[in-house]
Amino acid sequence: MGRSPCCSKEGLNRGAWTALEDKILTSYIHVHGEGKWRNLPKRAGLKRCGKSCRLRWLNYLRPDIKRGNISHDEEELIIRLHNLLGNRVRTRRWSLIAGRLPGRTDNEIKNYWNTTLGKRAKAQASIEAKTISTESRLNEPSKSSTKIEVIRTKAIRCSSKVMVPLQPPATHQHGQHHYTNNNEERGGGFSTIEAHNGIQMLESLYSDGGSNLLSFEINELLKSHDGGEFEENPMQQHFPLGEAMLKDWSTCHCLDDNCATDLESLAFLLDTDEWP
DNA sequence: AACTCGCACAACCGCGGATGG
DNA sequence: GCCATCCGCGGTTGTGCGAGT
Numbered sequence: 001m002g003r004s005p006c007c008s009k010e011g012l013n014r015g016a017w018t019a020l021e022d023k024i025l026t027s028y029i030h031v032h033g034e035g036k037w038r039n040l041p042k043r044a045g046l047k048r049c050g051k052s053c054r055l056r057w058l059n060y061l062r063p064d065i066k067r068g069n070i071s072h073d074e075e076e077l078i079i080r081l082h083n084l085l086g087n088r089v090r091t092r093r094w095s096l097i098a099g100r101l102p103g104r105t106d107n108e109i110k111n112y113w114n115t116t117l118g119k120r121a122k123a124q125a126s127i128e129a130k131t132i133s134t135e136s137r138l139n140e141p142s143k144s145s146t147k148i149e150v151i152r153t154k155a156i157r158c159s160s161k162v163m164v165p166l167q168p169p170a171t172h173q174h175g176q177h178h179y180t181n182n183n184e185e186r187g188g189g190f191s192t193i194e195a196h197n198g199i200q201m202l203e204s205l206y207s208d209g210g211s212n213l214l215s216f217e218i219n220e221l222l223k224s225h226d227g228g229e230f231e232e233n234p235m236q237q238h239f240p241l242g243e244a245m246l247k248d249w250s251t252c253h254c255l256d257d258n259c260a261t262d263l264e265s266l267a268f269l270l271d272t273d274e275w276p
Numbered sequence: 277a278a279c280t281c282g283c284a285c286a287a288c289c290g291c292g293g294a295t296g297g
Numbered sequence: 298g299c300c301a302t303c304c305g306c307g308g309t310t311g312t313g314c315g316a317g318t
Contacts, residue, residue, distance in 0.1 A: 015287075016312085038303065054304080055287065095306065110307070111285055 013047045017056055021046060025053055026061050059107045066103025070112050074101050078109055079117060 013021070028044035034057065036043075037050035046053060059065075070078070081097045094106035101109065 017287085035304090037305095049288090051289090051304085052287075058305095059286075093307080106306075107286080114308090115284055 011047060012041075012049055012052075014052075017048075017060075021048065022056070022061055025057060029057060029061075055107075059105045062105075064103055065105065070104075074104065075112075075117070077101060078113065082113060082117070 017025075024044055024046055025040075025048075028040065028046075032040075032043070037054040040046070040050055040053050041048045044053075048056075077100060078097055081100060082093075094110045098104050098106040098109050
């Protein structure tokens, strides 16, 4: 049977939107409101696909869109919510996260995760893998003859030299894309990876003592998932957010600016090429 | 100055759920 | 219940821009 395409692609504009197209779309929506995306281009006189119009409006033209860099608070919220929702396959993950961040779009958050936070997650995963590999090698010297592929990373050397604070890590410079709390730092203080299921995560969210997550719609989250059970989340290995960590974060004493100094030095160690 | 590379973000694409006839 | 259509989501791609060489 197959699906018919959302629109004929012939004769339609593609790529970047022009100022005139933006103006036409904005004016049309102001008059007629959102919705009916399929017919909107024809009615508005735009040579665009309806989906393209919808995307342009939702991600860029909407008046309540908040432009600018993701703040530290927003970033933490994204991470926490991603850990909560990241294992939920096709259950409006990004849109749910975006719903907790006024003025932010799901596309923006998704991009931010893919470009920034996701990389930190991967880096963290490599650190953990290397740490586990090293520890197991030390614990089992008789197996030294076995060829184990070890990826040498700067980070693992760092983890062996720098005692990672028990406190959760500090903040970054706002608005400059100058982050000092990359994920290596964030996860480094936890030598073990706590595997939480979603309910535990939710409980920890509710115990966070004052953040706006207190108003998190647990039922809304659960009702869209069959039985409310969470699958195993590989990302939780990347962001080992234990309950204690979440609680510590919620108290926000970790967010003092003066905490950033140690983490900046840690970041320097992670970045340096002087490791053998 | 010219070129390369990496990053950030806007936009596109395909799929699945919801809905109505 | 079946089918067609619309809407919305996540994954991916394309592109502009700044930094580095």
